Amino acid sequence: MTNNQQIIPKTLTPENFAQFGDVIEVNDKAQHFSINDGFTQRYHDLAQVDVTEEGGRTLINIFRSTPLEQPVRIKMMERHPLSSQAFIPMGQQPYLVVVAPKGELHISKIEVFLASSNQGVNYHKGTWHHYCLALHQVSDFIVVDRGGAGENCDVIDLDGSLVIAQS
Numbered sequence: 001m002t003n004n005q006q007i008i009p010k011t012l013t014p015e016n017f018a019q020f021g022d023v024i025e026v027n028d029k030a031q032h033f034s035i036n037d038g039f040t041q042r043y044h045d046l047a048q049v050d051v052t053e054e055g056g057r058t059l060i061n062i063f064r065s066t067p068l069e070q071p072v073r074i075k076m077m078e079r080h081p082l083s084s085q086a087f088i089p090m091g092q093q094p095y096l097v098v099v100a101p102k103g104e105l106h107i108s109k110i111e112v113f114l115a116s117s118n119q120g121v122n123y124h125k126g127t128w129h130h131y132c133l134a135l136h137q138v139s140d141f142i143v144v145d146r147g148g149a150g151e152n153c154d155v156i157d158l159d160g161s162l163v164i165a166q167s
């Protein structure tokens with residue numbers, strides 16, 4: 001039996017997520033301006049969509065994700081070496097974001113964030129992450145990622161000894 005190491009999720013902010021990717025949210029630091037006769041504020045260019053390597057094209061998808069049993073054990077990490085991948089929640093539930101810096105995966109570098117339903121995330125190319133982790137109820141996410149040739153998903157299986165504190 002491996003030792004269980006419990007990880008307490010951090011609050012997701014653009015600053016503490018910067019090494020992994022972008023946080024897609026309305027905040028006063030984001031570039032924004034009035035459009036549509038003043039009836040709309042455009043929060044502009046919030047994430048670096050990077051999908052064109054090796055002739056890739058943009059895909060817009062919906063992921064309908066079922067929550068895993070709590071407490072969530074981290075049993076895998078994956079990365080997309082050819083593209084970014086963005087998750088934008090469509091519902092009202094928070095969700096978990098599990099990431100590690102690009103390059104060689106170091107278990108000790110895994111970080112867990114609790115994202116609110118008002119926050120999307122965009123993993124930069126090569127950022128290690130767990131697949132989509134909904135909480136509390138089946139949740140839909142708009143997912144912007146890459147379609148095209150080439151292997152774009154490296155997966156590493158882990159032993160589940162990293163446990164995310166009940167969220």
Ligand SMILES: NC(=O)N[C@@H](O)C(=O)O
Nearest residue numbers: 078085129130131132153
């Ligand atoms: N497999 C797939 O399309 N989804 C994963 O990449 C994920 O991050 O959820």
Ligand code: NI
Nearest residue numbers: 078080085131
């Ligand atoms: Ni992914």
